[in-house]
Structures are given as structure tokens and as C-alpha cells.
Amino acid sequence: MAGCGQSQGGQSTLHAESDQTRKIMHLWWGMLAAAGVVLAGALVLLAIAWRRRTREGLPAVGKDEGVSTGLVVGFGIVIPVTCLVILFFIADIGVVNATSAPKPGQTRMNMTVVGHQWFWEVRYPGTQAVTANEIHIPVKTPVNVTLKSADVIHSFWVPELNKKVDMLPGHPNSIELYSDQPGVYRGQCAEFCGLQHANMSMAVYVDPPAQFKAWLANMARPLAPPTSALAKAGQGVFMSQQCASCHTIRGTAARGTIGPDLTHLATRRTLAALMIPNDRTHLTQWVANPQSIKPGNKMPALGLSPQQLHQVVAFLQGLR
Amino acid sequence: MASIAHPEALRHVRRLERVWSERPGVLGWLTTTDHKRIGLLYLFASLAFFGAGGVEALLIRTQLLTPHGTTLSPAAFDQVMTMHGVTMIFLFVIPISTGAFGNYLVPLMIGARDMAFPRLNALSFWIFVASGLFMYTGLITGNGPNAGWFDYVPLASRTYNPGSGIDFYALGLIFNSISSTAAAINFIVTIFKLRAPGMSLNRMPLFCYAFLAVSFALVFALPALSVDCLFLELDRRLGFNFFNSAQGGSVLLWQHLFWIFGHPEVYIIILPAFGIATSIIPTFTRRRMVAFPMVALAEILVAFIGFGVWAHHMFSVGLSTITTVYFAAASMMVVIPSAIQLFAWLTTLVTGTPIFKTPLLWIIGFIVFFIIGGLSGIMFAAIPFDQQLTDTYFVVAHFHFIIFGAAVFPLLGGLHYWFPKVTGRMYHEPRAKLAFWLTFGGSALAFFPMHIVGLLGMPRRVYTYAPGLGWDIYNQLETAGAYVVACGLVLLVANLVVSYFRGEPAPPDPFGGATLEWSIPSPPPAYNFAVIPTVTSPYPMWDVADREADERKLEQGVMVLERGHETPATTVLDADLDEVLEMPSDSAWPILVALMLTGVFAMLLTGHLVPMYVFLGLLGVTVVGWHSVEPEEA
Numbered sequence: 004m005a006g007c008g009q010s011q012g013g014q015s016t017l018h019a020e021s022d023q024t025r026k027i028m029h030l031w032w033g034m035l036a037a038a039g040v041v042l043a044g045a046l047v048l049l050a051i052a053w054r055r056r057t058r059e060g061l062p063a064v065g066k067d068e069g070v071s072t073g074l075v076v077g078f079g080i081v082i083p084v085t086c087l088v089i090l091f092f093i094a095d096i097g098v099v100n101a102t103s104a105p106k107p108g109q110t111r112m113n114m115t116v117v118g119h120q121w122f123w124e125v126r127y128p129g130t131q132a133v134t135a136n137e138i139h140i141p142v143k144t145p146v147n148v149t150l151k152s153a154d155v156i157h158s159f160w161v162p163e164l165n166k167k168v169d170m171l172p173g174h175p176n177s178i179e180l181y182s183d184q185p186g187v188y189r190g191q192c193a194e195f196c197g198l199q200h201a202n203m204s205m206a207v208y209v210d211p212p213a214q215f216k217a218w219l220a221n222m223a224r225p226l227a228p229p230t231s232a233l234a235k236a237g238q239g240v241f242m243s244q245q246c247a248s249c250h251t252i253r254g255t256a257a258r259g260t261i262g263p264d265l266t267h268l269a270t271r272r273t274l275a276a277l278m279i280p281n282d283r284t285h286l287t288q289w290v291a292n293p294q295s296i297k298p299g300n301k302m303p304a305l306g307l308s309p310q311q312l313h314q315v316v317a318f319l320q321g322l323r
Numbered sequence: 324m325a326s327i328a329h330p331e332a333l334r335h336v337r338r339l340e341r342v343w344s345e346r347p348g349v350l351g352w353l354t355t356t357d358h359k360r361i362g363l364l365y366l367f368a369s370l371a372f373f374g375a376g377g378v379e380a381l382l383i384r385t386q387l388l389t390p391h392g393t394t395l396s397p398a399a400f401d402q403v404m405t406m407h408g409v410t411m412i413f414l415f416v417i418p419i420s421t422g423a424f425g426n427y428l429v430p431l432m433i434g435a436r437d438m439a440f441p442r443l444n445a446l447s448f449w450i451f452v453a454s455g456l457f458m459y460t461g462l463i464t465g466n467g468p469n470a471g472w473f474d475y476v477p478l479a480s481r482t483y484n485p486g487s488g489i490d491f492y493a494l495g496l497i498f499n500s501i502s503s504t505a506a507a508i509n510f511i512v513t514i515f516k517l518r519a520p521g522m523s524l525n526r527m528p529l530f531c532y533a534f535l536a537v538s539f540a541l542v543f544a545l546p547a548l549s550v551d552c553l554f555l556e557l558d559r560r561l562g563f564n565f566f567n568s569a570q571g572g573s574v575l576l577w578q579h580l581f582w583i584f585g586h587p588e589v590y591i592i593i594l595p596a597f598g599i600a601t602s603i604i605p606t607f608t609r610r611r612m613v614a615f616p617m618v619a620l621a622e623i624l625v626a627f628i629g630f631g632v633w634a635h636h637m638f639s640v641g642l643s644t645i646t647t648v649y650f651a652a653a654s655m656m657v658v659i660p661s662a663i664q665l666f667a668w669l670t671t672l673v674t675g676t677p678i679f680k681t682p683l684l685w686i687i688g689f690i691v692f693f694i695i696g697g698l699s700g701i702m703f704a705a706i707p708f709d710q711q712l713t714d715t716y717f718v719v720a721h722f723h724f725i726i727f728g729a730a731v732f733p734l735l736g737g738l739h740y741w742f743p744k745v746t747g748r749m750y751h752e753p754r755a756k757l758a759f760w761l762t763f764g765g766s767a768l769a770f771f772p773m774h775i776v777g778l779l780g781m782p783r784r785v786y787t788y789a790p791g792l793g794w795d796i797y798n799q800l801e802t803a804g805a806y807v808v809a810c811g812l813v814l815l816v817a818n819l820v821v822s823y824f825r826g827e828p829a830p831p832d833p834f835g836g837a838t839l840e841w842s843i844p845s846p847p848p849a850y851n852f853a854v855i856p857t858v859t860s861p862y863p864m865w866d867v868a869d870r871e872a873d874e875r876k877l878e879q880g881v882m883v884l885e886r887g888h889e890t891p892a893t894t895v896l897d898a899d900l901d902e903v904l905e906m907p908s909d910s911a912w913p914i915l916v917a918l919m920l921t922g923v924f925a926m927l928l929t930g931h932l933v934p935m936y937v938f939l940g941l942l943g944v945t946v947v948g949w950h951s952v953e954p955e956e957a
Contacts, residue, residue, distance in 0.1 A: 013792060014780035016711050027711045031778075034705065038698035045669060045694050049687060052672040053679070059610070060674050071613040074670045079617075079663035087655040087701070094705030095651045102707045103644055120483075155478040156574060158639060158714060162780045166710035169640045172477060173568025174575070176641035189792075193639075193714040193782045195471050197478055198397045201785035277789075298397055 012206060014189040016162045021181045023102040023165045030098055037086060102166055105179040110147040112140070118150070118157030118170040118192065121199040121300060122263050122276045131253065132222035135263030136276045138180075139208045139222075141215040146180045155197060161190035161207050169194055182209040189277075198299035204277035221323075222267055225254025229321050237318025240311045249302070252322070261301055268322040275300070287316050332877045336853050338885045343436075343849035345909045354909045356441035357849055361448050362427030363745070368452050369419035370816075375459070376410035377809060379403045384769075384805040387798050390790040400786035401469035402488065406462050408472030409492070412592065413499050414455040416730055420595035421506055421541075422451065424737055425534050427745065429510060431840035431847065432528050434519025434856045436890035437906050439512040442913050442949065447506040449917030454499035457924060461491030468492035471784060473585070474555075476566040476577045481559045489559065490928050493552040498924050500545040507541035510534055515895045519839070520882075521858040522898045525619075528838045528861060529612065532619045533598025536626035540587045540594075543630065548584035551577060560930075575640060582633035590629040592726060596733035597622060597664055600686050603733070603740050604668055606836045607683040608675025611862060614667045621660035621667075628657045638709045647706050654704040661697060665690065680834070681755040685736025688763045692728025696721055699774065714784075717777025723770040735762070735815065742819060743829030747846045750822040758818055761811030769804025772797035837862040842870055855882040855891050858898075912949035919945050 019025040051062070060066035116138070117124040125134045140146045150159050152170040159178060160167035168178045182188065192203035210218060229235050238255075241247060247257035253266045271281050275297050279285040288295075291312055293302040307315065345351045345360075355361060382403050386394040395403060426444065430437055438444045461467045468488045470479040479489045514535045518527065555577070557563040564570035566577050605612050612618060634642060634650040668690060677683060699721040703709045712718065742750045776797040781788060788794055832841035839856055840847070841864050854876045860866055876882050884891065888906040893899060922938035 015793070016715075016778050016780060023707075024711070027707050030705055030708050031702075031711075034702050034708070038702070041698060042694055045665075045690070048669045048673055049690070052669070052675075052677055055673070056677050056679070059676055066674070068613070071670045071674050072617075075614040075617060075663060075666045078669075079666040080659060083658055083662040087658060087704075090701070090705060091652060091655060094707060095648050098705070098707045099644060099648065102710070104641075155483055156475055160714075160782075162711065166707060167639050167714065168710070171568075171574055171640065173573070174641065189780075191780070191782055195475070195478070195714075195784040197470075197483065198401065200782075201397070201787050204789070 012187040012189045014162045014191060018163050020163045020184050020186070020188065021165060023179070023181070024163060026098045026101050027166065030094055033093075034090070037090075104168070104177045105145065105147045107147075110145040110179060112144055112146045113149065114138075114140075114146055115149045115151065116159060116170075118152045118154075118159070118196070118203075119263075120154050120197055121192070121203040121297070123159075123203075123205045124153070124263060127219060127222070130219060130223040131225070132219055133251070133253070133264040134222055134267065134271070136205050136273065137208060137271050138205060139210055139215055139218050140180055140182070141212045142182060142185045142209050144181070144212070148178050148180050150176045150178060156194050157192045157196050157203070158194035159190070160193040161188050161205070163188045164190075164207060167193045180207065182207075185209050185211055199297055202276055202278050202297055206273070206277060218270075221270070224266075226252050226266055226322070229318060231317070231321075233314055233317040234321045235318075237314035237316070240307065240315045241318055244305055244307065244311070244315075245303070246305070246315070265319065265322060269320050270323055283316060283320060286319060287312060290315060290319075329878045331880065332853075332874075335877055335880055335883045335885060336848075339850040339853060339883070340848065342885060342887060345849065351909070353914055354445075354911045356437070356445050356907060356909050356913075358426050358430050358438045358441065358444060359745075359847060359849075359851075361444050362423050362425075364448050365418050365422030365426060365451070368448075368455070369415050369423060372410050372414035372455055373419070376407055376415055377812065379407035379410065381805055381809060383407060384802040386786065387788070388802045389798075390788050390795060392787055395786065397786045398469070401471075402462055402465075402467035404784060404786075405468045405471050405474075405488075405492070406458070409458060409468065409496075410455075411726065412472065412588070413496065414451075414458075416592050416726065416734075417503060418451050419734055420592070420730075421503070421510070421534070421537060422448065424595060424599065424734065424741075425506075425510060425537075428741065428840060429513060429531055429534055430517065431843070431851060432531055432838045433514065433517060433522060434839050434852060434858065435513065435517035436851045436855075436884075436888075438509050439517055440509050442907055442910050443505050443509055445910070445913035446916055447502045447509070449914045450502035450505070450920060451499065453917055453921040454495050454502060454924075457498060457921065457928075458491050458495035461488055461495075466491065473581060474577075476555065476558075476574050477568075479555060479577075480566060487928065490556065493555045493559075494924050494928050497549050497552050498920070500549045501920070503541050504545050507538035507545075510538040511542070514538075516892045516901075517890060517904075518893050518898045519856050519858050520891065520893055520898055520900045522863075522893075524896055524898075525616070526858055526861045526898075527619075529601035529615070529618055529622065530598040530838070532622045533594045533601070536622050537591050537594045540591050540626040540629065544584045544587035544591065547580045551580035551584070554580075575637070578637055578640065579633070582636045583630070585636065586633045587626070587629045589722075589725070590625050592730045594622060594626060596689065596730045597625075599733040599737040599740075600668060600689060601664075602836075602838065603682045603686050603736055604671050605675075605862070606740075606834050607680060607686075608671055608677045609835065610671060610675035611837075612667060613670045613674065614663070615861060617663050618667045621663040624660040625657060625664075628653065628660070632657060635703065635709065638706055639713055651704045651706050651709075655701070658697070658701055658704075665693065665697070681750070681752060681759055682736040682740035682834075684756060684759045685732050685739070688759065689729055689732035689736070692724045692732065692766070695771075696724030696729055700725065712777060714782055715777035716773040716781045716783055719783050720770050720773030720777060723766075723773070727770070728766055735759075738815075738819065740834070741840075742822070743833045744840055744845045744847070746823050746826070747829050747844075748822055748826030749829050749833060750826060751818055754814065754818040758811050758815035761814060762808055763811075765804045765807030765809075765811055767804070769801050769808055772800045772804075776801075832864065835864075837864050839863050842873070853877050853883065855884060857882070910949070912945060915945045916942065916949065 019028045064070045115126040123136050125138050150170045152172045157170040158167050168176045188207040190205045249259035249261040251264045274281050292304045386392040466487045554565040564572040566572045632654045635654045776794050781794050829845045854873045856873050889903050892901045892904050919942035926935035
């Protein structure tokens, strides 16, 4: 993880970049300190037990059963109750409210993320913008994210920005995304969702406001028709083969909803939910045989000819 | 009673031997109703499943040694991961603690000659083995359950999981819970009714309190799991919509029912370990447990409060804040009885004169790991922390410290503690200590880094991970630790096997134990007690005068009960002698009933309804057969 406060796409809970995660992190360090004291105390007791293994009773007080029972009451009841009450008020009354889901109208911006086996569909209500796996938000702006699922249970988790919240079919949840710092924050599905649960990652790009605005405006636009002959041929392949039945490219007849929206695929830095970089080599490999990269995903190998493959990759690389 | 010289005493003992003898050979093991032999069958079967679960653990750790590991395919990983959890919980820890330790020791500790329902006991065992093999049939044929041991819907629904793996899981667990329920009821009745005269509830060993609490918890928790699995099968097979949100069902219904069972389950797993700890500590510190009544009460309280905390497994599903706060408070309450027991053990150790032999070493390892796992457990009662770290490797670290460190370590300590009693041989102490240190060190190495890698953001249940996230080194340490644990456990088993053949002969009471099992020869005779003992304190072996009185009774033929398979029943609270019970002897009906039940479940799984009804009919016939030879009332 790079210094300078600029996150480079890690997903450590100890690298907090929002108010929520900082509070949770402080809670962790406090609990760790208290736990350390308890563990050390118990180890000291065990060490005393070993040192005094040939002598009965306690140092100083000797063999008084009342004192022994008193120790159990003190260490087993009084001290734990005191610590737990303190922890309860700090964590479950204090921090829990600071990290709870935003109330309607409390945030300046709304978006929706839908979990799919195994990618994230990202929508910006009020605009036509739809993308996948790479979420952009403006810096220092609280965003209310509505979380849904298209199939099984997933869990939306970007550890440096907030806690996790599950995405359940038929039961939308919400979470606030906010960052003090521009940068890239990595997230990953945290609820077991089947074969490729391990490869269901996402990246949150926190952009300066102007950059975000430009990105969103581009994202909302439909397809800019290809100009080169190669890419035009590629569009023909895309529409005539099975691609269009699973993917949407806004502004064309491709309206499939099984796979991610590809309207601006070339603006994304990665493919297959962060598995591989989005360059010509990897994109070609992916289209040629998706199952060799991400076994079990819903995209079949289409058996394109080398020429068709070349054309369709050229088309996809032009989707900016 | 190695020194039976008196001719009258010898005559009584010979007669008891004749009355309680069973068929020899394999047939004897298949038809046995002797709680000790059933306990040993449970022990060997559950250890075999432990071996399978251990191999699965090593496969998982080998796959995760490096990023992009290729040991297991994603599909194989999901099945192996699921069966690792199912095996360790349902086929190892519960059967070895209740089935093996409970079966073997509870009657011996309370001065009884068998469990209250010996044939039901045999049935429990055969159903347990059949249900385990049933589920493993799935894995071996490549159709293992693959949605995790928690089996969340809709991932486990037919839409997303069309194979038969989930059916092996759901039917297998319903099948398995029949066994556990029968065993639990047997323990409750045995502990309440078969205690030796004078063993009033306040004189009952803490070990038996733990098993009483576990048995009640099982009876109340298992129905939730069985109903959940039944709903799942109805959804999968007959198109019901219990869990289908599109048709008004709820995916959270599965989770609620699962954890209403699943959290008490945690205490079902750990309470027998507490019971073993409270047996071993007084023996090796040569003093009575500090705060005995508080510990007894705490064992019951843990099992009780454990039923009110289930939703803390669901803090990230979007429950209302007030709901999560209630469950967090309840979860904190359960800390108190655990802390009472912990400090009772520690204070007993500090104020006693401990001898650090292998059984006590395992208990000290247990105490250390229970504190670490308990402290990380308390952190999950801090709701926001839970919501950040749940479903990461931090949780995996937490519950492995609890389940392996705190639940299994006492079982391994108990294996050494009662080894001389069961086999009549002493185990080899230096090798046993080496096995302990290897396992202890290996566990710390395997499980501690999981805390760190969880904090660094690694989710659980992933078959692989990307490089560059700072996780690699911790995963390598964990894998190394897993192999060290494997070495320790192999050494432990090898040592016990060698000791069984070459160990020094064991006296009846090699460690100066406090409870009644040490009053009889090692290994115990089939009838357990030549004279039903009379008890006046919770530490009957340390009441020398009482035990001498029992020996004189043998000479006089008092409380020998030698007219048949006889054992006394006593009153529930005060254990006053109530009546003498005639117990059934060995029988082939339990294994036949279990076989027919296996047929029913196998045919349900494969969807062959006609053979299923045939097996159901045969099951009815075997049940009638069982009851046709009911023992006559004495």
C-alpha cells in the first residue's frame, strides 16, 4: 500500500479512508488493547500456577477457599460485566449509529449496485449511466448506495471506505460510500456466492469532482458508432453471434442483461471483475475462451474464427 | 478391585461376569448394547471422520498456499470446504464428545451399569455412521454439498444448485439429527434417573452437568435444523417457496432457522470440553474445583443463553439497528458464565499443586486458546466491528481457536486421561508431551495469522486470492502450521496405538482421580460396578471410607444386583434408591432398524419412491421386532 494517504487499491480494514472505517478501526485497536491486558493477566496466572506448583494456596493469603471464590467472582463476573457495559455503550450505541445506513435524503448522491454471479452492475439513477465492477464516486461526497441482488446473496464490501452489507434477493439494503481522499479502493464480495466467489472483486475510483462529472457524462452516452472498417465488422460479429443476447450496448439492438453492460467497456481498466487487465491480449484471450480464465462463469466460448475474434476485439476496444 | 481374595466376593463377581457377557467377535460388536463398547465404536468412527476432515483441511491449506493455487478446481474446493465444516461439526466433534466420551464415561461417573436405553444407544451409533457415510457418498461420487456448511439459500436452491450435492446435505443432516436427538434423550434420562444412591444433583460430577446441558441444548436446537432442511428439500423437490423471495418466501428464513440451531450448536460443541476440563483439573491439581456450584450453574446458563443470540451471525444482512443491539447485548451476556468457568479453572490451578502431565498440558493449551478465541469472540458483539470483519479470515481464526483449540484440545487431553482406564495400559508420557507441543505450536501458527489476514481484508470461503494484497506470507504460515498440526496428531495417534500394545499395565486409578470410574478395574468389566456405590460427595474417590464400605458390601452381597441385567434407578433430585431396573441385553434390532432407515433416505435422495415405501415398511417390521422382546419388569 502506498503512503501519502493515496490508496492504491488495497482492501485492508486497517487503512481507513472514511469517518466510518476510522471509527471501526479505533474500536478495533481499543478492543485489542483490552484483550491484550486480559490475555497477559491470564498468562501471568498460569505462570504463577507453574512457579508455585509444589505449594498450595495463594501468595500472601494462603489456603482460604473464600478468597479463591472471591477471585472467581471478581475476575469472572465483576470485571467482565464492567468491561462489557463500557464496550456496549461505545460500540453498540455510539459507533453503530455513526456507521448505520444513510437515511433517505441525507446524502447528495444516489447510486445502485446489483450483485450478479460474478460481477457488480453499477447504475447511477437519474442518468443513463451503467457500468460494471469499477465504481466511480466524487471525493468528499457522501453517496447512498442501494444494494440489490440479481441471483444469490452477495455482500458489498469496500473495507477502506465502510463496513459490509449483504445484497439479498427481494430485500434491498443500503450503505454510504464516502472518501476523504481521491484514490482507488478495492472491494470484494464477502458472502459465499458460488464457484467464482473468490473472483468477484470491484474497484471504487474516488475522483476529483470535475473529473467525476466528465466521467459520468461520458458513461451516460450511448454507443458512438465505430469508424474503422475493422471495428464495423466487429460490431457485425457482435450483433450476429450470441454476444448481444447476453450483453447490452446502449444505442444498439444489443439488450441482453445476463452479462455486464459493455457500452463503455474500453474505459474500464480490468475485465472479469478485476481478474485480468483490459488490454488487447487479455481481451482476446477472454473472448476466445472465458472458461479458461474464470471457470464456471456464464460466458461460453463462441467458437469465433480468428478473423472474427480479431474484428470483435477491435470493436470492443473502441467502446470508449 | 484387583485384590479380590474373599471367596464370597469372587463368587458374586463371577456371576456378574456371566450375566453381562455378550456375543464374542464381530457379531458381538454389531449387536452390542454395552455403553462402553458403543462408546468405543463412536470413538473409532468419529476419529475416522476426523481423519477425513483433516485431509480436507490440508487440501484447503495447500490450495491457498500461494495466490492462484491449482491444487483444487473451484468446484472441488467448494465441496471440500463444505465437507470439512460438516465433517468436523456433525461427524467428529459432536459424536466424539457425546457419543464416545459421554457414552463411555457418564454411566461410570454416576455409578450406573449402562445407559438408560441401551438399544436406543446402539441405534444412535448406527444411524450416526450411516448418515456420515451417506454424506460422504456425495463427496466421493463428485456430488458433494458445495454451498458451505451453513448452506445459504438461494445458492442452495435448485435454480442455482441443480445437482444432488445439496440433497446429500439436507437429507444427511435430517438423518444425522435423529441420531443426536436419540442420544441426547438417552443422556437426560440416564443422568436424571440412573445416578448411584446418594449422588444428589449437588454431588453430581461437573462432567455430567456439562453433558446434561448439552443434551437439553441438542433436544431443543436440532428441530430447527431439521425443519430448515425439510423446507429446503420441499423447495428443491416439490417446488415449495419457503425461501423463494419472488413468491413471497424469504431467504432470511433459512438463516434464522439455521442459526437458531447453529449458535446453541457452538455451546453443544464446547460444553463437553468444559466438562472434561473440570474432570482433569481437580485430578492433576490435587484439590477440589473452586466455586463448584457457580461452575455447575454456569454450564447450564451457557447452554440456556446460547439460544438467545443467533442473529449475531446475521449482523450484515440488514436487520434493524434495534434488533442487532438486542442480539449484541445477549451475546455479551453469554460471556459471563464462560468467564466464571475460566477463572474457576485458573484459580484452581493457582491454588492447587498442579502436576504437568499430558492431560493437564492439553487443558492448559485449551485455556490459552479459549481465552484468545473468547476475546476475539467478544469483539463480534461490537456490531460495527462485526459488520466490518464478519465473513473474513478473522472469523475463521476466531472459531478455529474455539472449535479446535477450546473444544478439541480437551478431547485430546481426555483421550490421554482415560486411556489407562479404557485400555488397561499407560500411554508413553514423553512422546505424548511432544505430540501436545507440536499440535499446540502448529495450531497457533495455523490459526493466529488468520486474524491478521482477515484484518487485511481477505474474505473467507475463497478458493484463491490475488497477489499483491499483503496476504501471501500469512497464508504460507497458516499452511505450514496446518502441516505441523497434522504431524502432531499423527504422532499422538501413533503413540496411543503403540502404548495400547506395549504400554505399562495400568492400575485402576493411576492419576488419583476423583470420580467413580477410577474405583473399578482398568479396563472396566462389562458390568462396570460389582457393587453399586453409595455416594456422599462430588469427589467420591477421595472419600476413602465410602469406597472401603463398598468393598465390604461385595463380600456381604449387598447392592450387587446379580439376578439379571440389573441397575438401580434413583430419584431425580436426591438420588434415593427408587427401584431396580432390568436392562435389555445385546440385540440385532438396532443395526437392522438403522439399515432400513438408511434405505429410506437413500431412496428419498435418488427419488425412487416405490423402494422408499418398501424400506419404510421394512422399517416398521424391524421396529415391531425390536418391541416384541421387551425385557420383563423386575
